[in-house]
Amino acid sequence: MEQKCCRLCGMKLRGRSDKIFCNDYCRNTFNNQRRKTTAPEIRAVNRILLRNRDLLEHFYLAGTKRIRTSALYRAGFDPAYNTHQFTNAQGQRYTFIYDYGFVRAAGNSIVVVKELFRYEHDKMHSGE
Numbered sequence: 001m002e003q004k005c006c007r008l009c010g011m012k013l014r015g016r017s018d019k020i021f022c023n024d025y026c027r028n029t030f031n032n033q034r035r036k037t038t039a040p041e042i043r044a045v046n047r048i049l050l051r052n053r054d055l056l057e058h059f060y061l062a063g064t065k066r067i068r069t070s071a072l073y074r075a076g077f078d079p080a081y082n083t084h085q086f087t088n089a090q091g092q093r094y095t096f097i098y099d100y101g102f103v104r105a106a107g108n109s110i111v112v113v114k115e116l117f118r119y120e121h122d123k124m125h126s127g128e
Contacts, residue, residue: 048081049097056100060112068109 004013008026013019021027055077059067073079079095086094086101094103094113102110 045081048078049083052077052081053097053100056097056102056112060100060114065112066105066109067112068107070108072110 004019005011006013006022006026007020008030009022011022013022021030055072055075059065059072069079082095082097082101084096086096088094092103094101096115099115101113101115103113105111
């Protein structure tokens with residue numbers, strides 16, 4: 001039987017037959033190096049999306065659900081980047097960045113929302 005070696009350092013592996021790394025350090029280093037090779041454009045977009053989501057979450061959790069768009073933009077929010085949109089039966093368009101979103105309101109402001117309907121729908125149909 002051929003001895004398997006760690007994918008990062010080359011040390012001979014002992015233990016489980018499906019093991020591919022000798023320890024957590026090698027596994028983490030290998031995966032970090034692999035992720036690092038992701039195209040810079042993708043990393044840049046992901047950074048913007050995460051910043052947008054973090055800002056919406058911050059205002060939502062702080063209880064500031066209605067916020068002026070100018071304040072949101074000053075904080076670094078980029079409205080050109082989102083993950084999906086939803087239009088309700090009343091014609092209101094909600095723009096989401098992962099699980100947090102917003103809907104435009106009167107007076108150059110937005111209302112921050114948390115997307116619950118998808119999770120509730122999934123929960124109802126999963127038998128939980």
